[in-house]
Amino acid sequence: MQFSADTMFPGDLFEAATRFAADTLAAGDRANAWQQAVAMGWPALLVDEARGGAGGTLADLGAVIEGCARHPVGLPLVRRCAQAPALLMAAGSAGADDTLRALCAGQVDLDVVDAPALTVTALADGGVRLDGVLEGVDAALPFTHVLVSAGALLLLVPQDALPAPTARFVGIDGAQIADRVLSGLLLPASAVLQRGEAASSAAAIAQDLAIFATTLDMAATLGATIEQCIAYLSTRVQFGVALATFQVLRHKVVEMYVDYESASVLLARLVADTVVTGRLAARDVALCKLYLNELARRGAEASIQLHGGMGLTAELPAGRLARRLLCAGFAQGDRLTQLARLATEPTAARL
Template identity: 45%
Template sequence: MPFTAPPLFPGDLFEGAARLAASAEGRLSAVSEAPARAAVLDALWEEAAALGWPAVMVPEAQEGAGGTLEDLVAILDGAGRAALPLPLAAACGVVPAMLPAEAGGVVLPFVASGEWRVAPAFAELMRDPRSPAAAAATEGGVLRLSGSVIGMEAPPGATHTLLHAPVDGASGLILLPLDEGGPGLRRFERLDGRPSLDVLLDGVTLPGTALLARGEAVARAAASARALGTLLVMVEAVAAMGALVGQTIEYLSTRVQFGETLSRFQVLRHGTVDLYTRHEAARALVVSLVTAAAETSVAELDARTLHLAKLHVGRAAREVAEGAIQLHGGMGLTDELPASRLTKRLLCVEFDYGDGAVHAALAA
């Protein structure tokens, strides 16, 4: 029996995201060299911007669409079913959430228009344990930066980083241009195909106007933005798990061994049921969290509940990925099947916005 997980929030946003993600599969599988893949990802981001996705969570007062959390979740759900390798949660959700009200007008109109491609960065989360975390100090109207930010999800061709880091010992929010003559950059493509950056800040200076805000309001906004990122990555995980369960069932129903389809073998049927139950449990948990956040705000969610949910969903994502590869056999390791791309995305979920060790410590 075929299986398709129902949309979390059905509608045009979900359908549009699912179509773009499905088209991206073929376009990316046709290229292998890094420059060609970068060009495809850039074109995909342009299409996402043309659909208005960067503007969804930007208030109307800042020239955005003034959308809801459910709107963004619908986009991530559709995109996640084909593991679209764009940092939609980070760039379209976390960036607007990081900005206190007094700083939003400096950045968000450019985000909403698509003119700026902004990547969020948290010094306390994206640090190299072998070197100091990112920080800044003011000196004579100049901002002097130090340290580094590693493993930052970034839109293709990112123009700016919105950096949360200590400034003179207080919580600060810095707008850092990523142009020539700026910070040192190391560009990577993650296991799941998403663009990633390391930003090297030692010796970088910025005008004082790059410090958008500082103080308790910044700390509260950063905490809320991190919580939102944690919730949104769980949405992406549930979308990918549902698609992977459906594709596993389809594969077992059509692949023939010893004159029988694989779905006739009891041990494989039991394995498939295990994947299904893990997906359904994670889906129910995430739906309850999204519903609660939509009724109040992400900041109002119980922090310990959110940390424990990330632990559960991260572990479930890995177990579903590993189980699906086992059920696909050797074919599951090839890029010929969508299952391979979905499993790679699910293996990254456990590390996005804090790995298991981070969330276990915060939940203790």
């Protein structure tokens, strides 16, 4: 029995992203795959044409994220295709615009790190000195610069200015990050892309987009997980019959499907509204992440149960998808983080 989850953002872009992800998974070369994604212009997808971008909408980004989520390739689409360009577009400075044009032209490749605990000392020439730990820098894929949100500053730090990693970490989903200890790192004034309230506002806008893009990835991954579960139950035989004939297992799959349909319809509608209005409400984003965190964890646990011990193996796509769902629940803020935001977040939308 074959089953395909309903697509949130159907179209050529979704189909192309799905084929790309399948080829990437088969080849097993994420670094080369990311270079192909850059060549296809995905980091410039949301940037308006006047600044060298593709002029796409949130629905276009959703199609790319959904297509790639159908196969657990683990490319940094949220950080590099959503958060990075959003930071630069919202910063509204000449330096940010120049960096954005370079990003769209493929001249720079940006990672993004939120570092509110960094100690930043202003220098007389307009530059800054950085001390502290830069946590969570990508350790798997190459990049040329890191966009650092450090309190009321937005900084562009060249990769070759960073010290060697002091600690490396590998998540259960295979994501690799590293910490860099900065001791008196000097940056020129040109590396400061924005200061003050404008920098803080840009960081908040980009964070909202990153959170929402993560919910899109979670929903799409849940859909792919259901496909794997149905395929496994339809072919796996126990006691002489297929597992799909056991009613309790069928009910578990139906519960997963209802969760997916509820999430996908909600997110697709919110994306459509955002495309029309040009606004993404921060409170809606927090509610979506809170809701998807619960569905993702429930779906991952159900998938592991339905596959038995095989659901924990790295060889099966279902096992990799389940790990991605569990990790996504913590990415861009877990349940407690979203509850704290909802307690203080106004209902008004940000531009």
